[in-house]
Amino acid sequence: MSEPVLKIRNLIKTYPNGVQALKGVSFDVKKGEFLVVIGLSGSGKSTLLRCINRLHDPTSGEIVFNGVDAAKLQTTSEVRSLRKRIGMIFQHFNLIPRHTVLGNVLVGKLAYTSTWKSLFGLFSEGDKADALKYLKLVGISEKAHIRADQLSGGQQQRVAIARALTQNPEVLLADEPVASLDPATCHVVMDYLRKVNQELGITIICNLHFLSLVRIYATRVIALKGGELVYEGDPKNIDQAWFEKIYGEGAKEVHIN
Amino acid sequence: MKGNIVRRSILDGITVTVLGLVLISIVVDPTTEQLMNLKFNSFLFLALMVFGAMLSHLLNSIFGIKTLGQNLFEPDYEKAKAEAKPIYRTFWGWHFIVTLIVLFVVGLSKTQFSIIELLDEDGFEGAKRLFAGIFNPNWGVLPAAVLNIIETIFMAFLATMLAIPFAFILSFMAAKNIMRGPVSFGVYLFIRTFLNVTRSVEALVWAIIFSVWVGIGPFAGMLALMIHSIASLTKQYSEMVETVYEGPIEGVQSCGANKLQTIWFAIVPQVILPYISFTVYRWDINVRMATIIGLVGGGGIGTMLIKYQGQAMWPEVGTIIVVIAAVVWIMDQASAYIREALK
Ligand SMILES: Nc1ncnc2c1ncn2[C@@H]1O[C@H](COP(=O)(O)OP(=O)(O)OP(=O)(O)O)[C@@H](O)[C@H]1O
Ligand SMILES: [Mg+2]
Numbered sequence: 133m134s135e136p137v138l139k140i141r142n143l144i145k146t147y148p149n150g151v152q153a154l155k156g157v158s159f160d161v162k163k164g165e166f167l168v169v170i171g172l173s174g175s176g177k178s179t180l181l182r183c184i185n186r187l188h189d190p191t192s193g194e195i196v197f198n199g200v201d202a203a204k205l206q207t208t209s210e211v212r213s214l215r216k217r218i219g220m221i222f223q224h225f226n227l228i229p230r231h232t233v234l235g236n237v238l239v240g241k242l243a244y245t246s247t248w249k250s251l252f253g254l255f256s257e258g259d260k261a262d263a264l265k266y267l268k269l270v271g272i273s274e275k276a277h278i279r280a281d282q283l284s285g286g287q288q289q290r291v292a293i294a295r296a297l298t299q300n301p302e303v304l305l306a307d308e309p310v311a312s313l314d315p316a317t318c319h320v321v322m323d324y325l326r327k328v329n330q331e332l333g334i335t336i337i338c339n340l341h342f343l344s345l346v347r348i349y350a351t352r353v354i355a356l357k358g359g360e361l362v363y364e365g366d367p368k369n370i371d372q373a374w375f376e377k378i379y380g381e382g383a384k385e386v387h388i389n
Numbered sequence: 390m391k392g393n394i395v396r397r398s399i400l401d402g403i404t405v406t407v408l409g410l411v412l413i414s415i416v417v418d419p420t421t422e423q424l425m426n427l428k429f430n431s432f433l434f435l436a437l438m439v440f441g442a443m444l445s446h447l448l449n450s451i452f453g454i455k456t457l458g459q460n461l462f463e464p465d466y467e468k469a470k471a472e473a474k475p476i477y478r479t480f481w482g483w484h485f486i487v488t489l490i491v492l493f494v495v496g497l498s499k500t501q502f503s504i505i506e507l508l509d510e511d512g513f514e515g516a517k518r519l520f521a522g523i524f525n526p527n528w529g530v531l532p533a534a535v536l537n538i539i540e541t542i543f544m545a546f547l548a549t550m551l552a553i554p555f556a557f558i559l560s561f562m563a564a565k566n567i568m569r570g571p572v573s574f575g576v577y578l579f580i581r582t583f584l585n586v587t588r589s590v591e592a593l594v595w596a597i598i599f600s601v602w603v604g605i606g607p608f609a610g611m612l613a614l615m616i617h618s619i620a621s622l623t624k625q626y627s628e629m630v631e632t633v634y635e636g637p638i639e640g641v642q643s644c645g646a647n648k649l650q651t652i653w654f655a656i657v658p659q660v661i662l663p664y665i666s667f668t669v670y671r672w673d674i675n676v677r678m679a680t681i682i683g684l685v686g687g688g689g690i691g692t693m694l695i696k697y698q699g700q701a702m703w704p705e706v707g708t709i710i711v712v713i714a715a716v717v718w719i720m721d722q723a724s725a726y727i728r729e730a731l732k
Contacts, residue, residue, distance in 0.1 A: 185643060208647070216645035226640030230658040239654055243645030251653050292640070299644055 136160035137303060137335050138184065143193035143203070145179050145359075153179040155359040156193070161303070161337060166329045168346050168367070169339045171356035172379060177339040180356065181305045184337070185218045186211045198302075216243040219296030219334075223308040225288040229281035233272065233291050236280050237263040240298030259298075266294040270324050286317035293324055297332070304328065306338040310345070322349050343370065397449070397458035398442035404457060404488045405441025406434060411491055448480070457484040522703020523710060530705045534693065534712040541689030542716065544607050545675035548614035553668060555619045559584070560626030561652055567630060580623075588620040596682040610687025614675050625667045626660070633659045666728045673724035680713055 138161035145154040153176040161167055169177045182188040184195055186202060195202040197214065205211050219240070227236045241259045242250055249255070255263075267273040270290035275283060280291060289309055296304055306325060310318040326349055329336045340346050346353060347367050355363035355378045363370070363378055370378075410433070413419075424430075448454040455471075460481040476482035496502075506512060559580060561567050568577035595613035603609050637655040646654065683691015690713060697705040 187639060187643060212645040212647060214645075215643060218643075220643035222636065222640065222643075224636050226636040226643075228637050228641070228654060228658050230661075231654075239641055239646070240644050242641070242647075242650045242654070247647060247649050250650055295640075295644065305643075 135163070137163045137197065138337075139194070139196040140184075141194040141196070143180070143183060143195065144191045145176070145183055145188065146191045153359050154183070154190075154193075157356070157359070157361050159354055159361060159364060161335060162352075164329070164333050164335055166326065166336045166338070166349060166351045168350035168353050169337065169356060170341070170343070170346060170353060170378065175356040176359040177356055178307050179359075181220070181307050181337065181339060184303075185215050185220055185305060187220075212243055216299055217301055218303045218305060219299050219301035220305040220307070221289065221292045221296055221309050223311045225285070225292045227280040227288055227291060227295075229279070231280060232277050233267065233280055233283070234260070234263055234276040236291055237267060237294045237298050240295040243299065263294070263298050266297040267291070269297065269327070270294050284317070285313050286320055289313065289321045290324060293321075293328065297328065297334075301334060303335045303337065306336060308339050308341060311341060318345070325349070343375070346370075393462040393464060396462040397456070398445055399438075400458035400461065401445030401456045402438040402441035404484065405444060406437040407488065407495075408491060409437045409440070410434070411495060454480045457481045457488070519703050523707035525704050526707035526711055527702075527704035528708060530697075530708050531712070534690065534709050537690040537693045538712050538716050540607050541679045541683065541691070542676055542720075544611045544687070544689055545614060545672055545679045548611045548618055548679075549668060549672040549675055551611075551615050552618035552622055552671075556622035556626055557664070559619070559623040560630055561656070563623055563627040564630035566633070567652070567656075584620045584623055587616060588624065592617040592678050592682060593685060596685050596687040600686040605686035605688070605692075607688030610679055610682045610689060610691075613682055613687060614678060617678070618671055618675060622667060622671055626664055629660045629663045629667075630656060662731050666731045669724045669727050669731075673720045676720050677717055680717075 140160070141158045143154050143157045144152070146152045157176075157180065169180060171177050179188060183190040184197075184202070186205065190203045193203055197218070202214050205214060228239070235253075238255050238259060241255055241263070244259070245255060264273055264276060267276055270293050272283075272287055272290055272294075275287065275291075280288060283291065293304075304325075309325065310321050313321060322345060325336060325338065328334050338349075340350075350367045353363065353365060353367045353370065354361060355374075357378060363374060413433075417423075445456050445458060448456050449459045460471075460479075476485075562576055563580045563584060565577060568574055592613050595616050596610055599609035599612045600606075603612065633656050637659065638651060641651050641655040679687065679689055680691045680694075683689045683693070684695045686692060690709060694706065694709045694713075697709065
């Protein structure tokens with residue numbers, strides 16, 4: 133087995149309002165895997181992802197990324213160079229609505245560009261070529277000069293994927309990337325994530341709600357319940373008993389196709 | 390102590406103090422000398438405040454009778470419990486009505502309100518002469534009035550333009566959602582306080598200050614308007630910054646962007662239209678204010694108006710009023726259309 137890209141040890145996150153969203157979570161993320169995080173609403177999935185790229189500061193524990201403990205990073209510049217190597221996509225896409233698609237994708241190059249150049253929009257030709265390359269990869273290069281808010285949800289999420297790829301990340305975090313999309317579009321976006329995973333070899337950690345999707349796309353699954361890790365393993369091994377343990381007694385699985 | 394109790398005590402204290410002072414004035418009929426005795430009156434005021442606050446506590450906490458302050462400031466979950474009663478069957482309702490009536494009566498007496506003055510023969514004749522003049526404008530001064538109002542418009546324009554860069558930068562430093570962390574929050578508090586103080590000094594007062602500083606004229610007026618515009622625009626801008634969506638901010642931050650880049654890419658696009666809208670409206674307000682400021686030596690049409698008014702040259706004043714009204718109306722319409730189009 134290859135060395136894990138991420139080693140998470142005893143991760144605890146207590147929000148200022150006293151809610152303990154993560155109560156000591158430990159697991160490894162292997163290089164090149166498509167790891168899916170499942171769990172009920174409020175189980176701490178989003179918190180977990182946001183601790184990994186330090187959008188939230190963990191209360192204690194370790195997040196070892198390439199041999200460095202990301203949980204201990206102090207200065208904002210250290211945190212920024214961590215984020216540079218970890219891309220993220222969101223349930224609500226989080227694009228800049230008034231900017232063009234290309235402009236949005238170039239945001240992925242901000243960490244590589246000096247502040248003054250970026251404020252004047254002076255991205256290098258190489259950056260632009262990169263941005264277009266990834267737009268082509270997610271199949272919407274023809275929309276490059278359209279405003280982002282003119283696109284459908286599925287298209288916006290593909291732009292968000294291109295933005296994250298433009299960062300040239302090792303790991304891609306996806307927080308319920310298809311939760312606000314219809315079932316058909318859902319598969320389109322998930323297929324692109326799989327393509328990114330398999331063709332570019334980028335490790336993916338993805339929060340999902342639907343087990344039917346988990347079985348298709350995940351190479352491994354972890355489940356959170358009340359801020360604790362309750363399952364870790366192969367998606368095929370989640371039977372009714374595990375399902376009830378993760379989602380509670382009497383829970384029924386819904387299928388989307 | 391909880392904030393709502395403090396607020397309740399202050400409001401109830403003030404109402405009791407007002408009623409008490411009015412009552413005392415009626416009974417004692419104080420001399421001017423007694424009225425000017427600041428030390429004793431302050432003491433009286435404080436004593437009544439304390440008495441009022443205690444009375445309020447007594448009524449609310451011991452007897453369970455709701456005072457005006459309690460009704461206004463109690464938390465929402467308490468408000469939800471209250472049964473619907475017509476206002477005249479509640480204690481706080483009468484508390485409010487009595488206070489209002491007393492304030493109204495004191496207001497009448499303080500402003501020396503008098504129907505007799507209003508209908509007084511001599512005074513009425515004077516007003517008639519004034520109106521006769523105003524309604525027969527002397528169009529001879531029209532060219533000068535137009536020149537002066539152009540000066541006023543540009544005074545307002547320049548003040549607005551010069552205020553924009555300051556307000557733009559300050560607005561982010563005065564927004565709570567940007568200034569997180571102990572040092573930033575200190576800066577935030579400092580700027581907020583500074584702006585509140587600046588804004589609470591009227592533009593008119595700034596004009597007086599600057600007319601001493603740089604001499605009477607449009608430059609003084611422009612500086613006064615600029616200071617006032619910076620403070621007002623910063624407040625309006627920063628309120629917009631505080632209501633932006635978090636999504637784009639997270640999106641840009643997740644790419645490793647620094648603070649300036651995050652503001653520029655995630656926040657500015659969200660606030661730019663409201664910013665322009667506020668700015669256009671500020672220019673419109675500034676034209677009106679510039680007129681007033683002219684009255685105290687800020688230059689432009691206001692200074693011209695006060696000159697003719699001082700000599701009771703009513704036909705000339707009439708022309709100036711027509712010019713001001715026309716410009717204000719046009720600015721008002723134009724800025725309304727522009728702001729509508731920006732939505
Ligand atoms: N910024 C915050 N401040 C305080 N509490 C928070 C914050 N964000 C999340 N929480 C709390 O932390 C817990 C975990 O939330 P989190 O968003 O991580 O769950 P989730 O598994 O992503 O849920 P969902 O499926 O609804 O997205 C919840 O109880 C939530 O209320
Ligand atoms: Mg979530």
